[in-house]
Amino acid sequence: MKKSMTMMLLLLVAMFCNAQMQDPVKFTAQLKTGNTAEGEIVFSGKIQKGWHVYSTNLGSDGPIEASFHVDKKDGVELVGKLTPRGKEISEMDPMFGMKLRYFEHSVQFVQKVKFTKPTYSIKCYLEFGACNEEMCMPPTQVELNKQGKSPAVDGEAAKEEEAKEEAVAITDTAAVAVTDSAAAAAPAALDTAEVKKLWTPVIDELNDYDQPVSNSLFYIFLAGIVGGLVALFTPCVWPIIPMTVSFFLKRNKSRKKAIREAIIYGVSIVVIYVALGLVVSMLFGASALNALSTNAVFNIAFCLMLVVFAASFFGAFEITLPSSWSNKMDQKSEETSGLLSIFLMAFTLSLVSFSCTGPIIGFLLVAVASEGSIVAPTIGMLGFAIALAVPFALFAMFPTLLKSAPKSGGWMNVLKVTLGFVELAFALKFLSVADLAYGWHILDRETFLALWIALFTLLGLYLLGLFNFPHDDEGRRTNVPQFFLALASLAFAFYMIPGLWGAPLKAVSAFAPPMNTQDFNLYKNEVHPRFTDYEAGMAAARLEGKPVMVDFTGFGCVNCRKMEAAVWTDAKVADLLNQKYVLISLFVDDKTPLPEQIEVTDTDGSKRTLRTVGDKWSYLQRYKFGSNTQPMYILIDNEGKPLTGSRSYDEDISEYMDFLNAGLDAYANR
Structure with a gap:
């Protein structure tokens, strides 16, 4: 899937799962x-x-x-x-x-x-x-x-x-040769030779299509930069910039040397935060990081952590490390000299600013954990550190920029409170995962949406100055940037209201619980396959002159249901599948007995017996398309040739639309 980084950018991580043979x-x-x-x-x-x-x-x-x-x-x-x-x-x-x-x-x-x-x-x-x-x-x-x-x-x-x-x-895993008995079971609309042609393997042709390279790590890096920029403007970090730059310029008579040391200081900040990402990667590993996004206990812990961070941003308390730590680090930096002293000063900055950077770092690491990659935390922390460190180096190079930089003030607390609302919203996302895992049904789709509507409505009202939190300035007034943020927040809340009655809300489909948890659903724009038989569906496609989408699915396939609930309910996707394609869903676990058992030969020469309809479709998937996992979506023409690369589980609706449109374009060109 697809994963959340920060609400302000609405970045959705698109991860394609290429079709391939599995042997688990x-x-x-x-x-x-x-x-x-x-x-x-x-x-x-x-x-x-x-x-x-x-x-x-x-x-x-x-x-x-x-x-x-x-x-x-x-x-x-x-x-x-x-x-x-x-x-x-x-x-x-x-x-x-x-x-x-x-x-x-x-x-x-x-x-x-x-x-x-x-x-x-x-x-x-x-x-x-x-x-x-x-x-x-x-x-x-x-x-x-x-x-x-x-x-x-x-x-x-x-x-x-x-x-x-x-x-x-x-x-x-097996690739089998089509037998005359298999072809003989086809509908009368197609003769044996035509059926054999439709079963001809297209594995090489499918692999020849350029498969999209995942941009997940790139988005994680961007999300890290956004997190670093947000942290930069918090009350714990922004006021430190002029003091630190002034210290470097006064420490050295040579401005050139001061600039060099300020750059080293910025690099030290990058090293410290990247090291943190490496530590997380090595402690957990890829499989454990993936468990963080799926395990109910971990998701509950993430939820509680984000709630605590949000309360801190609202002003209930300050999350700080022991002052003795920062005092000792500051003392060590003064007692030492050279590069070590600069590195210790950077470490002191990390400790002093923890009350503001900690919640942002924690949220970032939680989000990238869902990637299940040991590289993701390091990439995220690299982006965060660069955004945090670059201003120190730039202001050291050009001290006059400090005069034009905005002064510290109440606007920084407004930013913290806004982040608190966003973290509460994502806390509900993690609680929803645990709720689904245990079957509590305390956070079904309409309940989740109602809470999000309330949160973003309150955020909009706060930005308009209708209520304050403890650390806000007395007589706080709404400025122009806050007004536009309030407008966006309230509009987003209004956008979600139809979802209470079943509207798909594709902008939040990656965050909200699945559609099947909705108790009251007035939305009827659903997609159902026209055929559950490959040969019959292909015969109809030829008569109608339409391309085909073959959907390899299963009655017991959880992710197949997720795709149908999150992607196929989108109006544009449903229109293409219902009007432009002949949709054939082949259930690989269909237990209906075949009229006659079929003996087929594996590539290693061993024999395999196809006894059920599901056996037949499973072997079709392996033999013709070189894959054996579900869900798998393949666009083909009337001769059974692929129109584009295959697609698997990925709830990114825009990417799915691109996939379907690319198939239509390829079919028209043929």
Whole structure:
């Protein structure tokens, strides 16, 4: 997704997830026997970090559960049901409205069997689902095909057979060749040759399109600069500039030397804050930083932290470090000389200004944590430090600029209070994440919007001078910049009001809870697929002369629902999908049995059996498009050729519009 930096710039981080084959789970299958008439079919799985495999018996309304299936058996009877083994995790999932059970790192699924004849044969498979925080795998099968002498008749033979048996490694990524039987299942509107053409792989063509490079780190850097500029104008930092520059000029008779030392002072500030970003990166790492944006406990902690910072900005109390720290650092800087003394002076500035810079730094680090990148905090702090340090160097080079710089005054406290309102608004965003995770439903969409409307209305009234906070000047009057900020804040509050009745509000869709938490929704501009069959949809597209959007989705795909709620509800997106495209949604977990099972061949030469409609669409996605994660959106022409690059989970509506329009342009040019 897409992530919040600061409300003043309305910067949305656009992160594209390129389609690629995923292989997060590897299973082996074994039939374990002994000297008795009973045995165990054991499926052992190793799960990559960040992924999880769902347990058994989750219910029809949940995601893809682990289940055991038998194609054929002779001399074998099943005993009981499929049993999971391992450390099972259970937690409430707000999208499904139920508790889900799953496994991380490793898992075993065991099916007990009983041998009833001197010889036996069994062909069976395990079907499972796997997801991470951004995508889900289609239903994946682990097959076992065994035959031999029953250990109930010949125990020694069974022992030898077990000793020779090797685990059958099964991976869930495959590219398969289209068979005549698969093509024969197509509608009469297309003959077998046409269907084969539609199934022709286009992986290389898809990869040839230039995939957009994420600008997330660039936006983080800009957000850091904005944060540094905001901190610069706070009462804790701005008054220090003339005092510091004056100190450097008086310390040296040579103005040239004074300028050089002031520049070193600015560089020292950059080093200190970048080091802070590096420390955060090394302490947490990429995976833990990503957890900060998704874990309920962390989000509650972030919410409380931002509330405390907001209260501090409102004047309830001052967040300061122990004065002994800054006194000691100041003393050390006076006792030393050279570069070390300058660095210590910069460190003293960091400590003295903490009451104003701390909340801004904290908010910045919280925001970039959602990127899940160890580079993001460092880049953010680099931008922050540069914006904070450059004025010191510039004023040292050109001291006359200090005369024209605005003087300290009440306007700085107005800025602090404004930041307090913004931090309260984002505190609600983090609380909303926790609310969704636990299924509390205390901050559903209309409640969230009502609180934001109240906050930005109060901010507008404050900027107009209708009420004050403790540190505001008596008789404070609204100036022209404050008037325009008040106008923007009140207009934003009015803009959100229709959202209480279900309006999409695309400007805040990245912040507000999903549309499905709205209790009262009058908005009817929804998108539904015209076809859930690939060949039938392609036949219709040819007749109508329209391009096609193939939507690889799943009934249990959480992020698919998020995209439909946050992006497809946008009026412009809905119009394009309903009017300009033939939308084909292919559910890779559709359990409807195929009229006839289809045997296909993987690239490694092994055989795979397609038993359900979902199996067929999952294999189409892998074979033709070289991907196996959902959601995945691909724009193709009537011959099945890609019109542009693919798109995955990303709630940036403007980027999604660009994606759809690029497909229309490419189709028109053909």
